[in-house]
Amino acid sequence: MKNHEGVEIMNDIKFKVERQVNNLLLGYEVLDEEGEWCSIMPSGTKRKGVFSVKHHGALRKRQYSGVNDNKNGTEIFKGDIVKYLDWSADPKVWEVDEIDFVDGSFCLSKNIIDISITVMEVIGDIHSTPELLEKEKSE
Secondary structure: OEOOOOOEOOOOOEEEEEEOOOOOEEEEEEEOOOOOEEEEOOOOOEEEOOOOHHHHOOEEEEEEEEEEOOOOOOEEEOOEEEEEEEOOOOOOEEEEEEEEEEOOEEEEOOOOOEHHHOOEEEEEEOOOOOHHHHHHHHO
16 A cells, blocks of 8 residues: 555554544544545445544544454554563463554553564453553552
């Protein structure tokens, strides 16, 4: 895919769009084949343009990492909470962490690990299920 300037884009540029008030998923904003922004509703309906604050209220946009989880193929977005296999531990253990964007790449927030090289599963996100991280901190 190329952007509007004709530059090749390596990963799909995609944002998950949610209402801040109730975490309701409104849909996704993506760059189409012509490099134009369009919105895709949860039903799959596609339209030109992006979601507006005027029509939907305060919005939260979380960027797609370009990586899907290994268990269900679920797309991984910034702010998702994942269960991942910690290869550095002996014996290897499952940990829980948040997906972040640091120094130009997506990684786990407490273990700066490239998310494309580890086994993981999306189990929630920091807005809808923050207790998943709190539980991990208390253990």
